[in-house]
Amino acid sequence: MISNIGHKTKGFDFLSFNLCYFTCIWLIFLFIFAYQNFANANSAVPEPKPSIFDLTGERFFIPTAKKSDLLLMGFNLEEYANFYEYFTTNVAQVADEDERDAIKKLQLSSESELLNKIATWYHLRSPHTNPNVTEMYRFIQNNPHWPDQSIIREKIEESFYKKNHDTDFIRDYFDKYTPISGDGTLALSILKFQLGEYKLAKIHYDEAWHRMKLSQNSKDIFTEFCEICISKKDQIIRFNRMLYLDDIKELQNTAKEISDEYLLLAKIAQKLDENKRVSSLDFNKIEPYLEDNSSFHYLKIKWLVEKDSTKDAYEYFNKYKNTINITNPILWAVQSEILGRRLISQKKYREAYEVMTIDQKQENQIFANLEFLKGWIALRVFEDRPRAIEHFQSFSQLGSNNEDRSSALYWIAKSYLANDEKNEAIEYLMKASKFENTFYGLLSKAEILIEKPEIVLQNTSPEASIYENNIDNEQLLAIELLCAVNKKYFAAKFINNLYEKSNGSVDPSILIDIANSKHLPQTSLRIAKKENLGNQAVEDLYPTADFPIEIYPDDKGYEIGDLLHSVIRQESEFSSEAISFSGAVGLMQIMPNTAKMLSRLEKLDYSEERLLGDTHYNIQLGTRYLLDLLDTFEGSDIYAISSYNAGPTRVKSWIRKNPDLEIIDWIELIPYRETRNYVKSVLRNRYYYKIMLYTDKNNIKFSLI
Structure with missing residues (x-):
């Protein structure tokens, strides 16, 4: 019968077979389920x-x-x-x-x-x-030594325009705290008006309106409170300030309050900021109304410079630099340096010297740079040593850091040496060599001494007894807890705060050790950088312990370990989690597109996740890039370092323009300030890493460049 076929055919028992079959399937399924859940259970345990x-x-x-x-x-x-x-x-x-x-x-x-x-x-x-203002105020009063006080205070001052506050509350706040924001300064001005202190009120609203960023809400409330306080002149001053701060949105808002011509000028500034096309017609429309306005002429110079009209920019700059009242001298000085460097690259030295000579001088890095470049031209081109020394001395006075001071002393020594005044040259080299943690300080030391100077590697910090070391235990526990919940960025804030608020009463090496124990190398290094080299262990300033893999010499003879350390220190400060604004990633700050190319060369699968999360992977790609750059430039570490920052195409063009320059001159004539400083910093780093990594070679002569 048909009904029996499903159970027996040629003596075969299908019922028993089906039972066995499903039992096996069930056991296999159970095994897979258990295995996967076991794996998932393991994956639920976090990394330590x-x-x-x-x-x-x-x-x-x-x-x-x-x-x-x-x-x-x-x-x-x-x-x-x-x-x-x-x-x-x-x-x-x-x-x-x-x-x-x-x-x-x-x-x-x-x-x-x-x-x-x-x-x-x-x-x-x-x-x-958007916290309650009373809660914020109570918190900063009760915890004055906690970090980010300024952030909370800015939020308090911003809240004065969002809600109605009792005058006594605002008065009490400003009795205890100086305003920290533009909104706060305007709020204090209103308070002074209400108290009848009109002169103080004007001082405060002038300061806020002329120099500080303001919210639209605070501006609206203040102008409604005092319609006659803000004049057209005040708005023009604010316009110039916002141009300096490169706040294009506020520039346009301010221009609307002045005139249509200023609004067109603000639109030109916006186009230049966004790299959009600007024509001479844009300027011609408003020039009759703004012919004496230094912001108008600054933007026209910037436009000429950016479209590579160097000759026109040079003539225009010289025409107006001494004939109008320059209200934004730093912006003019920026264009003066760009123009000067471009003219130097074209071997037009007298024109460069002229365009960088402007009446105004301020203690500012830009004006210091102008003095250095004029000193370089006077020494190398005009062979006018006394004038060169005068410019280098002015450079030292206008500069703001030890790198500038050591640089000025070194170049003064070079000026004396060019005049065969060796004793004076040695005197200035000795002065420069005291700045041991600067490029020019080390270069001066290398030129004085035949042998590489001895560097003390042990901790040279002062005796611990000079420190009180009264560290806030509450903040120490906060560091522990924030690291435990993987909020290391905020833990770093507490460590930095302890350093800043200690006023020298806490041994910085303690805080450096705390940062290192929490895997915050960037924090520890930044604290070490703020200390003088003589007061801090060299190992703290130039760490090697966090380097993840052993580096072997390349088959071409490149000893790259010291160079890798030097680049990493400058690129990421040994923070494997670093991400730049431009998108560079990890210890060696590699751009994703560059990493894709390097992965193919190294026969590795490209992984953006690994680029940030796997230090070995990041360094392997970065090492390959450095070795390729060394090959490209026939072993020149200076050209390779420059290329790592600015790209090999640019470096090749700089070499073509200046093929016969001494290498120290070539470095100083790099067009980009970032790259100039980067090269000098990496070379300084490498000086110390050569000593620390290759101590068996300490007796050989060392060349910084």
Whole structure:
């Protein structure tokens, strides 16, 4: 019968076979299910964090203490779990009231004052929250030594225009705090008007309107409060200031209050800022109205420079530099330096010297640069040593840092040496060599001494007894807790804050050690940089311990380990998580497109995630790039370093323009200030890394360049 075929055919038992078959399938399925869930269970355990806690099963917020005595910190594990849960919330994606609820929940579940204080601080200083002004004011009063006071104060001052506040409250605030923002300065001006202190009121609104950024809300409220306070002259002063600050939006808002001609001038500034086309007609329309306006002439010079009309820019600059009242001299000086360097590259030295000679001088890096370049022309081209020395001395006075001072002393020595005055030259080289942590200080030392100078590698910081070392334990615990919840950026704020607020009473090496223990190399290095070399261990200034892989000499004989350390120190300060504004990533700050090309050369799969998260991968690609650059420039480390920052195409063009220059002159004539400083910094770094990494070669003569 047909019904029996499903059970028996030629003596075969299908019923038994089906039972066996489904049993096997079920067991296989059970095995796969168990295996995958076991794998998932393992993957739920997070990577170890640099903290006093081990967190297991993070998605369930169940922390496990490493040591039971940590309960003495004043909170239990359940409180810590709630604290961790709060910090895993993405503040940028939640409404302000939701975060308030989260804080309230944390406060209700925790008796720990510290846990609540950290969460409150995090909430108050966040750019995504709108806290109660009384709460912010109370917090900064009760915790004056906590970080980001300025951020919270700016939010308080901004709130004065959003809600009606009692005059006594505002008065009490300004009795205790000087305004920190433009909005705050205007609010203080209104308060002084209300108190009848009119002269002080004018001083404050002049300061705010003439020099500071203001919200549209604060401007509207102030002009409504005092219609006659702000004149057209005040608006023009503000226009010039916003042009200097490159605040194009506020420039346009201010121009609307002046005239149609100023609005057209603001539109020209916007086009130049956005690299859009500007024509001479744009200027011709408004020139009759603004012929004596220095901002108008500055923008026209900038336009001529950016479209490579060097001759026209030179003639235009010289025509107006001494015939109009220049209200924004620093902006003019910027164009003067760009023009001067461009004319130098064209071997038009007298024109360059002339265009960089302007009546005004300020203690500013731009004016210092002009004096240096004029000194260089006087020495190298005009062979006028006394004039060169005069310019280099002026360069030293206008400069603001040790690099400028050591540079000025070195070039004064060069000026004396060119006149065969060796004793005077040695005297200035000796003075420059005292700046041991600068490029020119080391270069001066190398020129004086035949052998490489001895560098003390052990910790040379002063005796610990000179420090009080009264470190705020509450902030130390905050550092631990923020690292535990993977908020290292905020932990770094507390470490830096302890350094800044200590006023020299805390041994910086303690804070450096704390930063290193929390895997914050950038923080430790920045603290070390603020200390003089004689007061700080060289190992702190030039760390090597965080270097992730051993570097071997290339088969072409390049010893690249010291160069890699030097580049990493300058690029990312040993922070593997660094991401630049331009998109460069990781320890060696590699652009993703460059990384794709390098991955193919290294026969590796490209991974943007690994570029940031895998230090070995990042350094492998960066090493390949450096070796390729050394090959391209036949082993020249200076050209390779320049190319790492500015790109090999630009460097090749600079070499073509100046093929016969001494290398020190070539460095100083690099068109980009960023690249000039980068090259000198990496060469300085390399000096110390050669000593620290190759101590067995300390007896050989060392050449910085």
